[in-house]
């Protein structure tokens with residue numbers, strides 16, 4: 179089986195498919211801390227792509243409440259259990275060696291366990307290219323069960339107390355997890371397809387299913403650890419998120435030839451989402467692009483982390499973890515970068531604060547930003563350390579380096595005149 183370098187795992191791994199790395203990779207950052215589960219993203223996607231017969235149960239974008247919610251139901255718990263069994267059978271340890279952390283090359287250290295590909299190979303008689311399962315109709319039927327259901331679980335083995343969540347005044351917790359296809363660098367869906375119907379586009383890394391070649395064998399449904407390919411019974415082929423590729427290509431009538439963010443990104447009223455295109459090297463690693471907002475958030479600030487990196491597909495979706503949920507729960511979900519990411523997010527430096535203003539500031543994809551320094555406007559003590567805020571200005575530039583947005587960190591406030599309190 180060919181070896182590829184997975185930078186999220188900090189090591190080479192076996193991947194049952196040899197493919198060239200794309201020049202640019204579609205990627206996104208979601209800030210979980212800001213999501214209100216309004217489902218505007220979910221319905222923007224549904225109304226654009228999956229409103230036809232046979233697509234009733236398809237939610238390419240979904241927002242689920244953790245720890246109990248999931249679409250399909252319990253998808254991640256099931257995958258983690260399958261992976262656990264593989265580790266037990268192989269006598270392997272699933273931990274991370276964080277002493278191997280090394281700048282941008284191995285930001286989380288080295289994963290010592292098995293990926294879904296390696297777990298499948300470790301079986302006595304390997305039959306599949308990736309560990310997985312095909313969800314039942316029942317598991318796909320109710321996309322939003324357990325919405326807003328809180329828990330007191332601390333995720334510490336044997337500990338059922340309610341004492342160790344992040345906010346002592348609220349001893350139970352939940353958070354929203356926004357999910358779309360990750361257009362993975364090493365997609366399990368693509369590797370598992372016996373018809374080679376799935377391909378990754380060289381220009382932007384978007385993963386698509388050729389509807390003419392697909393025969394509906396559903397190997398991809400079983401293999402995708404994130405369960406983001408979905409079978410359509412009316413056409414008997416499988417479909418998935420297409421990353422709104424006409425918008426990325428600038429073909430949306432609104433785009434005027436410039437790359438636009440996907441529909442789910444562009445509608446988010448809470449501004450939790452930013453999407454972009456990152457530059458890749460031929461070996462699959464990210465080329466340095468210091469002032470690309472996605473590169474900064476993932477590789478420099480390291481505040482945005484991959485979802486279940488241990489699965490091994492190198493997903494291109496990154497999450498700023500919620501600051502209030504128990505750390506053990508978050509570490510198994512986002513890897514060992516959680517503690518540093520939350521610490522940095524709670525007391526952001528002036529660059530991180532400025533880049534956060536760019537989330538949902540424009541529908542056009544921001545390729546580069548620049549910060550113009552402004553005066554200090556606030557200071558406080560956060561977690562026992564002095565913290566200062568500056569009214570810097572951040573400027574976002576598009577594909578052809580044209581200015582798209584210009585925003586100040588200190589947001590404009592309007593005060594209503596006393597005689598007209600209900601208007602501005």
Ligand code: SF4
Pocket residue numbers: 212213214215216217218219220241356445446447448449450451
């Ligand atoms: S639109 Fe934004 S705030 Fe609303 S559910 Fe989606 S990600 Fe969350």
Ligand code: SF4
Pocket residue numbers: 358359360361362364365366367368385401402403404405406407418491
């Ligand atoms: S998330 Fe699943 S469907 Fe999407 S590219 Fe990765 S493996 Fe394929």
